[in-house]
Amino acid sequence: MALLQSPSICFPLALLLSLLINSSHCFNPKSLNISKVQSNGDWSPAGATWYGSPDGAGSDGGACGYGSGVDQAPFSSMVSAGGPSLFKSGKGCGACYQVKCTENAACSGKPVTVVITDECPGGPCVAESAHFDLSGTAFGAMASSGKADELRNAGVLQIQYKKVKCKFPGVEVAFHVDSGSNPYYFSALIEYANGDGELGSVKLKQALDSDSWHPMQQSWGAVWKLDGAGQLRAPFSIKLTSLESGKTLVAKHVIPAGWQPGQTYRSVVNFAV
Known part of the structure; x- marks a missing residue:
C-alpha cells in the first residue's frame, strides 16, 4: 500500500498507462508485424515472383546448366531462379530453401522446398535483399488447395524463407560431361549433391596419378572445368567440397576409361544428411 500511495511512484505509473492507451508511438501493429516476420525463428523475409508456364519448371535449367531435367525427379519442377544474394554468381546453384507465404488470402502458410537452378x-x-523467381509449379505449391491460380495472379509476394539441407533420397551425385570435353579439356555439370547443395571447390585426380588432385575452376553455374593440365587419362576420381560446411566427398573413378562427351555418369556416393 505504501508503494501505491507514493507520489513519486504513482505519477510514472499513470503516465505509462496513458501512453499505452493513447499514444500511437507506443503501439504500432504494422511495425509489430514486420518485427515478427524478421524474428520468426530462422525465417527471413524475401520477395517472390514466378516465370514460365503456370504448371512448368520456369526454364530448361537456365544459368545453372541443369538442362531440361529440372522438370523430372528429384527436382520435379520445384525450382527457382535466385536473385544475386541467392545465386551467388553460380555458387548458389543446387542450394535448397524452404519458402512459404502468409500475407495473401490464397496462401496456405505451409513451407515448400525449392532448389536454385537459375539466375534472376x-x-x-535486385530490389529485394533476397528474391525468388519461382517456377509456376513451385509458386502455386505455396497456395491453399484449389487456389494456385489465384495466388499466381497476385503478382509480387512477400514471403518467408530459410536455407535447408538438400535431401535427394536414393539419388547419388551425377556428372554430365560437357559436349566440348576432350583428352586435354574436361568439363562437367555436377548435380544432386545432398547437404549444402552448393560446392566450394572441385578437384580431379587421374588414374595414373594416385597422389595429385588438380583443382577445377567453376566455368559457369554448376559446371566445373579443368584446362591446361596436359593430356588427361581416365578413369577420373572427383573430390567435392561443400561451400558452407567444408565437408568433402570423393567419387572414386566416377568418369570411366572410354568416357564420352555428352554422357552422364552417376557416382555411388553422396553427402550424408
Whole structure:
C-alpha cells in the first residue's frame, strides 16, 4: 500500500498507462508485424515472383546448366531462379530453401522446398535483399488447395524463407560431361549433391596419378572445368567440397576409361544428411 500511495511512484505509473492507451508511438501493429516476420525463428523475409508456364519448371535449367531435367525427379519442377544474394554468381546453384507465404488470402502458410537452378538478374530480383523467381509449379505449391491460380495472379509476394539441407533420397551425385570435353579439356555439370547443395571447390585426380588432385575452376553455374593440365587419362576420381560446411566427398573413378562427351555418369556416393 505504501508503494501505491507514493507520489513519486504513482505519477510514472499513470503516465505509462496513458501512453499505452493513447499514444500511437507506443503501439504500432504494422511495425509489430514486420518485427515478427524478421524474428520468426530462422525465417527471413524475401520477395517472390514466378516465370514460365503456370504448371512448368520456369526454364530448361537456365544459368545453372541443369538442362531440361529440372522438370523430372528429384527436382520435379520445384525450382527457382535466385536473385544475386541467392545465386551467388553460380555458387548458389543446387542450394535448397524452404519458402512459404502468409500475407495473401490464397496462401496456405505451409513451407515448400525449392532448389536454385537459375539466375534472376534484374527487375524485382535486385530490389529485394533476397528474391525468388519461382517456377509456376513451385509458386502455386505455396497456395491453399484449389487456389494456385489465384495466388499466381497476385503478382509480387512477400514471403518467408530459410536455407535447408538438400535431401535427394536414393539419388547419388551425377556428372554430365560437357559436349566440348576432350583428352586435354574436361568439363562437367555436377548435380544432386545432398547437404549444402552448393560446392566450394572441385578437384580431379587421374588414374595414373594416385597422389595429385588438380583443382577445377567453376566455368559457369554448376559446371566445373579443368584446362591446361596436359593430356588427361581416365578413369577420373572427383573430390567435392561443400561451400558452407567444408565437408568433402570423393567419387572414386566416377568418369570411366572410354568416357564420352555428352554422357552422364552417376557416382555411388553422396553427402550424408
